[in-house]
Amino acid sequence: MYHIKKDKRCVKSADAIVAAIEQLLEQKGFMEITVSDIQRASGVGRSTFYRLFDTIDDVVTLVMDKTFEEILCYYERLSFKDFTVHWLETIIASSNRLMNIMGSGRSDLIVRSFRRNLQNAFVAEAEESLKDAYYNFAAFAGTCTSVIATWDELGRKESIEELADIILMSLNIDQITGSGSLAGGR
Numbered sequence: 001m002y003h004i005k006k007d008k009r010c011v012k013s014a015d016a017i018v019a020a021i022e023q024l025l026e027q028k029g030f031m032e033i034t035v036s037d038i039q040r041a042s043g044v045g046r047s048t049f050y051r052l053f054d055t056i057d058d059v060v061t062l063v064m065d066k067t068f069e070e071i072l073c074y075y076e077r078l079s080f081k082d083f084t085v086h087w088l089e090t091i092i093a094s095s096n097r098l099m100n101i102m103g104s105g106r107s108d109l110i111v112r113s114f115r116r117n118l119q120n121a122f123v124a125e126a127e128e129s130l131k132d133a134y135y136n137f138a139a140f141a142g143t144c145t146s147v148i149a150t151w152d153e154l155g156r157k158e159s160i161e162e163l164a165d166i167i168l169m170s171l172n173i174d175q176i177t178g179s180g181s182l183a184g185g186r
Contacts, residue, residue, distance in 0.1 A: 057106070
């Protein structure tokens, strides 16, 4: 897990580490990145890295959490399809990093972060049982990630709107909740 306090030095160091891993993900495979690589690229010492993060996976988790938090702020203003399109646009804009993580066999980091952020945003408002909501969030997160991976493997021919339709059709969203959303009520 990451442990970032709100003081300026911690935030500045965490930001440097995040920038370093984003840069490194453009240059090499996720599984090839070491703490020493991050240390050199960020200028942050090893002890500071381990004070803020337990593992390199935790840095990626922070990056994904921030990405999904930004995406979810649009949810209330958009239809579910438009939200899905916005999610896809944001993720695909950082697709080299995303595909690098997925290609390393670590799509679980992306799915867990997305599912956790969906749960945090919507569980309190869910009309369905908490257990059902968790399964729906997991299904949506997993399906989105898998569709993007498949789209990449097949040469990225479909538009983002077509990908959104594939995701929503695969999950039969209206039948899951009866309202066109994962948590009901929106």
